[in-house]
Amino acid sequence: MRYLARLLVIVWTIRRFGLDDMALAAFSGRRFRWLRTVLSLGRRWREPRGVRLRLALERLGPIFVKFGQVLSTRRDLLPPDIAIELAKLQDDVPPFDAAHSRQLIEQAFGRSIEQLFETFDAEPVASASIAQVHFATLKGGREVAVKVLRPGMLDVIDDDIALLRTLASWVERLSADGRRLKPREVVAEFDTYLHDELDLVREAANAAQLRRNMDGLNLVMVPEMIWELCTQDVIVMERMSGVPISQLQRLVEAGVDIPKLARDGVTIFFTQVFRDGFFHADMHPGNIQVSLAPSTFGRYIALDFGIIGTLNETDKDYLAQNFVAFFQRDYKRVAQLHIESGWVPAETRVDELESAVRAVCEPHFDRPLKDISLGQVLMRLFQASRRFNVEIQPQLVLLQKTLLNVEGLGRQLDPELDLWATAKPFLERWMDEQIGARALLNQVKKEAPRYAQLLPELPRLLHEVLKRQSQPQDSALVQALLHEQRRTNRLLQAVIYGGLGFVLGLVAMRFYASL
Template sequence: MKLSLSHFKRYKEIAFLLWKYGRSDLVKNMEFDEPYDPEKEGKKIGDVTPDQLADDLEAMGPTYIKIGQVLAGRPDLLPAPYLKALERLQDKITPFPYEEVEKIVANELGVRISKAFSRFDVTPLAAASLGQVHAAALRDGREVVVKIQRPGIRAQIAEDFEVLGEIASFLDNHTAAGKRYRFATVLEEFRIAIQQELNYENEAQNLITVGKNLKEFALITVPQPVIDYSTRSVLTMDYVQGQKITSISPLARIDIDGALMVEELFKAYLKQVLVDGIFHADPHPGNVFLTGDNRIALLDLGMVGHTGPGMQEHLLKLLIAVSEGKGEEAAETVIRMSEKLPTFDAPEFRRKISQLVAIRRDQGLEQIKVGQSLLDVSTNARDNGLFVPSELTLLGKTLLQLDEVGRILDPEFDPNASIRRNVTDMMTRRMKKDLTQGSAFSSLLELKDFTTQLPGRLNRIMDAVTNSEVEVKVKAVDAKLMLDGMQKIANRITTGLMLASLIIGAALMMRIETRFHLFGYPGIAIVCFLLAAAGAFWLLINIFLHDQSNKDTK
């Protein structure tokens, strides 16, 4: 792998990170424009703690902080201590100076902060990898929060993804894990998601869309944006007064109906995924607030997932199968929705999924995690030669985070039971959505065409049958290859019959005395025997060589 000099420093940092965490085998395969050996530069590998991983990712910049945030919600990829350490990357990032905030707001909105807002807090409420949030108030007194993007972050992330893209392609081409997991494809999906998240106009539209879709849920609220004060790098939206779900005290839990709230939250997410086709994909506890009027507020809709009608059907079937403990049905659904690799082992996959679902079904309420089950299904699919859609992994991560929120509000919450309670309603909603006015008119037009053209089509078919004009064409797959194989079989059978005829004829001619003798026997009979022996030997050699060549090509 030849690495460009312009990105040499970044490559060194990534290479050292791989080396530090036990993947020196990957570093050795990289050819730098300059010699690179971490040990010669004074780097020491020691007892690496989970906190050091979080520190390393934070030091490498926003792109790697975002990777750490994603990894924090993936227990199928990292052990629990690392997940805990990476959680701090979700909302405990060093903010950038207020002077930069003033410049960005002025450039984006076209006016100074003092002109646009009656109040703007200098100290941010929170700082994240891509931006930070400040409390403010509009001129009409409306309380808002302003999300400002970090300066120069787009160029930095673009450069980081260029470096990561080259490394991902190298891993895909030179490692077994790369061929199985397709790092380049996963990285490209992640890059697109980051680009969407960097455009705050998209997030503003997500807030409007999801807020409208969840309007029927009285216990759930989504802050709405102030469009006139929002641009690609600045997002102004309603200020949600409340506290994080994780900071709720035991005394405060007494005053809320946690069971009702988590049931409505889970139902709202099922509706987003299985009916609306757009869902809040990052509901970690830092993005879920309990408001002062005892409602759940969903924050940070920069990352959303999308599901099309076909994928919704598959996900609905999979959720039902997992919740009811039907491993065989779950396995078949995953097979249908995934891409099969040459190494796919169907029997082993079905066995593992059936075993996994059975184990989950027999666990107690405190251990049931439907999100974890979906992630485990995805992991087993990849290990057995299936490339699962990214929607399944994203849904598993989302439901796993939702499980954590649900346990805080109601420790006795059973997500599997919730799926079974709400699945009928979700199916009804999907049917109603499919039966829109437009789809009904389309179906009526197709029915009209069918009924008006049916008599003429039947007449043409009957005339063709009467006049013996009906032809049946059969298109065989690999017909030439099949015919060649049949011809080879026929040739071998014919050769065998001819050799058998020579042997039988020679045996009969042994009793006829002739002047010509060979080895003391009638010569013609011995010649026939020799010809039959030579032919048999040639046929055996030919069969052996052909079978051996077939083995070598497999």
């Protein structure tokens, strides 16, 4: 009954804001015009369609707001009036009561606001689907941002996820194509990430990890967490000062190199994905600012780390090889990789898949983003994946969503950006570090502590083996000793070869350093 009530709320909201009329307006057939006329009887809307869509998504809750946030980055796919309204979902969702926010903070820390902070701004500076942010000053004068979780989010998300799970089950039962898309697994991944976002301590830990990973890149800044003031419902972090990346005119007037900013964004994304396997997966413009401070001028400022994507080494390797093959236009290798990874059935003919991939990708190389129709690319990719029974990889759903965000952001910053040319050098360098000379050097450095532990044990192990061989033993014990001897010999060989590799690695390091 609880889920049924939620479904009725969704249906009522769709009708209340005329979203059904908006959906039917996309169809031009006579029957659809007739149906639209019937459904619109007695309904008149004062607000424009973009406003109605935004209000409906806000009313329906976090999952729908996040869907609107993703759409808002795709101005190439949306009419301008809708894109402008959906952009307000990035950091301008109606806030909850300031007195309630104050109460939640005091409950979380067991102290009054006056005891916690020197100053506290009751008016939130930003409000999103999951939480809102207030500026404050700690005792001692340090400026901070206080993030407070919206109350009642868990029940709403659980109800919506339950509905999505039921819908996914129906899709899998009724459609063979639906089973290929693995909707239940995709919903399960979505469920995990949304519940993770409700734990602000987890978000703080994500921010700390990303801050360490990005240290030294000098392209992006991540706020420092104030750990003694971090709980599941409230976290306090370093206050970051910057201009929202959506305010392009302000950035241009301040002298920011916008094309460089677009290229830096691509570099940050590929670094997080392929070097670290740990990436910010909610990169809509509301979570990204640009610093104008003299010491960090032109650097990105990343905010909101509730949704973080991770990749294991296998996925990173296959993805990187796919990207490199794409950039080299080696479509046969792309087809082979899809078969090797199990993303398409093993009996798929390589030449047929190669031809399909070439037909999708070749028309879009060496062209700036402004000349690429993403809608057409997605349509042809869907047709090809359906033909070859390509299975959706649920663990890559967040990566795909983030890639759409990055591509949409790049399109807004610099329509002349060549995404392929910008990313290719980075991926080729990464592949060299994975399988080339640098990879060998990095592996030797990684294994050096292990070799340092094994080397002192070798004399004792050899002495024990020789001592046992000099004594008469029964056959079973002899076999055991022989096995131990063989194991020791292999260990000795590994250490010797490892030592040689370590020495060669040091020589290689000196060689690289001299270049």
